[in-house]
Amino acid sequence: MQLNDNFQKLQKNYLFANIGQRVRAYQAAHPEADIIRLGIGDVTRPLPAAAIEAMHRAVEDMAGADTFVGYPTDYGLHFLEDAIQADYARIGVDVDISEIYISDGAKSDTGNIGDIFGADNAVAVCDPVYPVYVDTNVMAGRAGEIAADGHWSKLLYLTCTAENDFAPQVPDEHADLVYLCSPNNPTGQAMSEAQLSDWVAYANREGAVLLYDAAYEAFITDGSPRSIFLIPGARTCAIEFRSFSKTAGFTGVRCAYTVVPKELERNGINIGTLWGRRQATKFNGVSYITQKGAEATLTEEGRVQVQETLDYYQANAKAIRAGLESAGFKCWGGINSPYVWLKAPEGMASWDLFDLLLNECQIVGTPGSGFGPAGEGYFRLTGFGTAERTAEAVRRIQARFA
Amino acid sequence: MQLNDNFQKLQKNYLFANIGQRVRAYQAAHPEADIIRLGIGDVTRPLPAAAIEAMHRAVEDMAGADTFVGYPTDYGLHFLEDAIQADYARIGVDVDISEIYISDGAKSDTGNIGDIFGADNAVAVCDPVYPVYVDTNVMAGRAGEIAADGHWSKLLYLTCTAENDFAPQVPDEHADLVYLCSPNNPTGQAMSEAQLSDWVAYANREGAVLLYDAAYEAFITDGSPRSIFLIPGARTCAIEFRSFSKTAGFTGVRCAYTVVPKELERNGINIGTLWGRRQATKFNGVSYITQKGAEATLTEEGRVQVQETLDYYQANAKAIRAGLESAGFKCWGGINSPYVWLKAPEGMASWDLFDLLLNECQIVGTPGSGFGPAGEGYFRLTGFGTAERTAEAVRRIQARFA
Structure with missing residues (x-):
């Protein structure tokens, strides 16, 4: 009996498990904290009518x-x-x-x-x-x-x-x-x-x-x-x-x-x-x-409805990018994508920024290093949240960094 | 560039294509023929309420x-x-x-x-x-x-x-x-x-x-x-x-x-x-x-409804098996399965029986040889049709073989 040995080479992907663990620990220590999740890569709006x-x-x-x-x-x-x-x-x-x-x-x-x-x-x-x-x-x-x-x-x-x-x-x-x-x-x-x-x-x-x-x-x-x-x-x-x-x-x-x-x-x-x-x-x-x-x-009807949802997510992404740029972050994405990719402050690793945003702004994002070695020092935020919560997240980041 | 060479070893599965071709040819030559399809491996009854x-x-x-x-x-x-x-x-x-x-x-x-x-x-x-x-x-x-x-x-x-x-x-x-x-x-x-x-x-x-x-x-x-x-x-x-x-x-x-x-x-x-x-x-x-x-x-409700559909298919399968046995065929299956497996008359190959049933009874089944070399000389009929058409198919086979 031979298994596919290549499976043993796979690195266990700790990224989202690690994120979940840190968020749960923070929430337990700060039950009153109002955490905003902008790490999510999943859609949230209802399907088109x-x-x-x-x-x-x-x-x-x-x-x-x-x-x-x-x-x-x-x-x-x-x-x-x-x-x-x-x-x-x-x-x-x-x-x-x-x-x-x-x-x-x-x-x-x-x-x-x-x-x-x-x-x-x-x-x-x-x-x-x-x-x-x-x-x-x-x-x-x-x-x-x-x-x-x-x-x-x-x-x-x-x-x-x-x-x-x-x-x-x-x-x-x-x-x-x-x-x-x-x-x-x-x-x-x-x-x-x-x-x-x-x-x-x-x-x-x-x-x-x-x-x-x-x-x-x-x-x-x-x-x-x-x-x-x-x-x-x-x-x-x-x-x-x-x-x-x-x-x-x-x-x-x-x-x-x-x-x-x-x-x-x-x-x-x-x-x-x-x-x-x-x-x-x-x-x-x-x-x-x-x-x-x-x-x-x-x-024709469906495409109009789909576009409304796309516009919604895209407005969120643009708000994140504009807000973070005004707070001094260098950003990419957010124009042709629901994802905003940003550079952590000089000398800060991806996970350091993760902890800082969680602890000081109660915001969850995704460390860029989770996507590969060259992602180190970068960070991903997404436009898949609600407009209200996204705007609130931007306000918090601006208050902390601007 | 290397392809997965094993794909080239795959035999093109002509089984259902071949069946389709023969049925279309027969239908074209006999536009008035009322063909009953008992080769189908797919369900046909509506989903449970x-x-x-x-x-x-x-x-x-x-x-x-x-x-x-x-x-x-x-x-x-x-x-x-x-x-x-x-x-x-x-x-x-x-x-x-x-x-x-x-x-x-x-x-x-x-x-x-x-x-x-x-x-x-x-x-x-x-x-x-x-x-x-x-x-x-x-x-x-x-x-x-x-x-x-x-x-x-x-x-x-x-x-x-x-x-x-x-x-x-x-x-x-x-x-x-x-x-x-x-x-x-x-x-x-x-x-x-x-x-x-x-x-x-x-x-x-x-x-x-x-x-x-x-x-x-x-x-x-x-x-x-x-x-x-x-x-x-x-x-x-x-x-x-x-x-x-x-x-x-x-x-x-x-x-x-x-x-x-x-x-x-x-x-x-x-x-x-x-x-x-x-x-x-x-x-x-x-x-x-x-x-x-x-x-x-x-x-509880769903299981009752599922059982009704299973009973329906199973009654078809049992009718096929009983009908074919009374027409002299040796049969297996049909008791714990929607499938009836039968032995073609002595010396008759799977495809010969296919052609005979199509040409003389206007019934489509599946040649056993399509499932592997040991299936040669056998034939599959299924209980996934309607009760009426299944009964009619059995009558035709009995009229031809009994």
Whole structure:
């Protein structure tokens, strides 16, 4: 009996457990404290009315013998595929129905995509980074061994710091798989057309595949590309992951999709066919009710409602960024993202700022070091709270630092 | 760039495509033909009223700021874990909440479970068998190469035929991972307490892990064990997969669960911890609405309604078995299962019987050879149709064969 030994290499992720522990200890010592949580990466606003109505109708369909729906097709139901295709068309991207693979989440897809690639590929990830990209490659044996500084021996790190405005730079080295996330979690920065074009050129030159996580694309407000497929050449080198989670508030009902262009081939093998086979063998489709709800968020009415929620979170993020900048913090994100990424005061580590904000302002955020070694000295706050509490948090920080 | 070369070894599954093609050709040539489909493995009856009501309420929860639910927890929401624990208690099985991992389907779980095991384990599967067990091991590199007879070089086959009443026998050889499915898909046979006890003894002796697929446990009517955990010693050697799909009609809304006992360890490592890490990294939980619906099927009211639907399918299956036996067929299943497995007339191959039933009776079934080499000469019919159409199908077969 042999276990997957790579699992033993995984570092136990203490980040959120550690945060919870410190918050509970503080609350116990200060029962009267009014703590504001801006560490949260989950949405909080109700679902759009169009989705609620569509899901009620879908539930009713499941109550009738003539309207009951059994197994959803492995790659998604046609009505939702059509709506996703139309959504891409609105931003000028032409996607074929057969290129769309609907799933239960971008976490599942960005995690499972590794199944179709060999174990010896060279993998590039940003630092700091969404931990799923790293952990799933550790599990698959592509990460090597962890060093004292927290870097894995076989991963190629694309360091993102204030010096490069948190934009991952094309490396001199070869990589086979490159994880990019734009707008980025945790830094909130969106990549420009020029930056993405550099990556598409790199991938086509190197024969690499870009694994492009666009889960936050709906938050883009400054004209940055909302899809990698807006970049010429991307169809021969990129897979795009999108989600209804952060855009339409679907974290609790689970719907996402992955687009693999027909032109994407390596070693003469079509990548979409591999992903389709993976999904058909290890996945059985997304709830009919969820897919009906997702479709409704892409109708004219639904899109207006989704935008209202996006505006709400974005107003929070902008308020955080403006408020913190006026208090002397250097900030990124918050323009194309619900996330604001900030530099801790000179010489202060991420966890020091965490403790300071908790103890002196009763505010919970996320230490940047939790997202990778290069996140040390940075900190993440999110716009997913209520407007009132967010404004109160900003006031407290300003009172402490301004 | 290296792809997962094991994917190239996968045989394209022509089974259902081939069936569809032949049915379409027949329909085109005989537009007036009234075809009855008894090949279907999907449920067709509406969801229980209790689940419909609960899901409407859950949709409404998502419409309110105070009741909205974001990310479900990775391993399931507590109310459903509690209901599953109570459901096990009703059959005398004691399961801890921490041992329950709720997911979007038994196909996902039986497919993904391989992630936590090494690539060099010896894997045993039944023949005939649910294709997912084989295909996911091919993908993981555990199956070796396929031979001309359809067997994979590294898999240990547990041949199930009429001679052993389709009960997989404990082999002389060592295996590390053993897939068992009871009641079985496709044969419809449930394993007895004595047979399961043999397997538990084998696994504990060999250090093997039993991957026990109990997706059809609710169809058991003859007192056969409804859980592997009813067998003493199973907690140190078995993982059990269960599902709301076939029992409560949830194929279209997606909910299942896997139970990994705390005592299950190999090489000093807790297996549940590995599975938990896999799920937390590559999965983000099941729709809140689905989990509320699933919980409702386990209430007193819900269980009565579920039983009515099970009775309906089971009456169909029994009618098929009785009708075919009276027409001279040798049959298995249909007692603890919605599936009836039958022997084609002497010398007739599975596909020959398929063509005969389609051409002469206008009935669609599933050739047994599609489930593995030992399925040749057998055939599967299912009780998932309507009572009226099922009765009509039986009449046609009797008219042709009796």
